[in-house]
Amino acid sequence: MPWIEDKIPDFTPEFMDPTSLKMASFYDEIKFPNFDGLENYSPIYSKGRSNTFTSRLDDEIRWNAKILGVGCGTGPLSLFLGRGDREVHGIDISAGSLLMADEFRELNKLENNFFLASDVFNMPYSKETFDLVISNGVLHHTMNPKKAFEAIVNVLKPGGFIALGLYHKYGRAVTFLKQRLATILDQKIGLLDYHTGNLKSEGKREAWVRDQFFNPHESSHTPQEVFRWFTDANIEFVNLLPHFDQPGFLLSETRHKFDVSRLADLCLALDLQQIREGGFFITLGKKPL
Numbered sequence: 609m610p611w612i613e614d615k616i617p618d619f620t621p622e623f624m625d626p627t628s629l630k631m632a633s634f635y636d637e638i639k640f641p642n643f644d645g646l647e648n649y650s651p652i653y654s655k656g657r658s659n660t661f662t663s664r665l666d667d668e669i670r671w672n673a674k675i676l677g678v679g680c681g682t683g684p685l686s687l688f689l690g691r692g693d694r695e696v697h698g699i700d701i702s703a704g705s706l707l708m709a710d711e712f713r714e715l716n717k718l719e720n721n722f723f724l725a726s727d728v729f730n731m732p733y734s735k736e737t738f739d740l741v742i743s744n745g746v747l748h749h750t751m752n753p754k755k756a757f758e759a760i761v762n763v764l765k766p767g768g769f770i771a772l773g774l775y776h777k778y779g780r781a782v783t784f785l786k787q788r789l790a791t792i793l794d795q796k797i798g799l800l801d802y803h804t805g806n807l808k809s810e811g812k813r814e815a816w817v818r819d820q821f822f823n824p825h826e827s828s829h830t831p832q833e834v835f836r837w838f839t840d841a842n843i844e845f846v847n848l849l850p851h852f853d854q855p856g857f858l859l860s861e862t863r864h865k866f867d868v869s870r871l872a873d874l875c876l877a878l879d880l881q882q883i884r885e886g887g888f889f890i891t892l893g894k895k896p897l
Contacts, residue, residue, distance in 0.1 A: 635702035644811030656688035679746025683709030779876035780887025
């Protein structure tokens with residue numbers, strides 16, 4: 609088996625599709641999210657706990673769970689969740705990002721995290737391996753998001769949960785406009801972006817701007833589309849953020865699919881939080897026993 613710098617096992621196929629090759633090269637260069645200024649685990653933990661979604665995941669996932677992060681990038685979420693007796697695997701096609709993740713893991717002696725190079729379509733895992741699979745902001749950068757989703761379902765255990773984060777077709781409207789302006793303004797587009805202004809380090813600002821406004825491939829989706837994916841793959845609906853978040857647990861009982869109206873979807877184009885964060889929604893599901 610080949611290795612990347614004798615540190616990362618490399619399961620990427622000999623011939624990847626053109627989209628995957630393009631994305632691997634892009635993220636090799638920008639290494640997103642950038643760890644600039646982070647030397648120890650404390651900021652990773654603080655950021656994870658300050659985020660409503662990741663802190664609730666952390667509270668609700670059992671300590672001995674086996675977790676897979678698909679498209680983990682430099683690994684902040686995988687590193688955050690890898691505490692207690694959890695076993696957290698992170699896969700990505702960017703060698704540069706994975707090396708950064710593993711360097712941080714080694715520096716901070718995080719023994720529960722494992723990083724390896726693989727695309728989502730050819731993962732080196734047996735069926736029904738993981739209790740939780742997280743793909744947050746990844747599948748919309750693949751050649752076939754639904755096929756990638758089906759590959760994720762394949763490695764999920766019965767009774768296990770999936771968290772799928774995708775760009776929202778309407779919530780990303782302002783970002784689409786900024787992408788057009790970026791062809792004129794180049795890196796100065798960051799001056800028109802709220803989130804960029806809140807990032808303290810130059811490395812983080814550059815990585816965010818390039819990821820959001822100069823990405824070579826992305827698609828956008830709606831909850832109705834993901835509900836169809838769930839139905840086709842026999843995945844039960846659990847939760848939908850930000851549209852529907854019933855009080856109580858994030859990963860609680862399965863529910864009837866939430867009826868997202870076209871108007872509610874369209875209104876996300878004007879939602880301030882969506883504008884600031886680039887237009888994003890997360891659908892959570894459960895594989896039946």
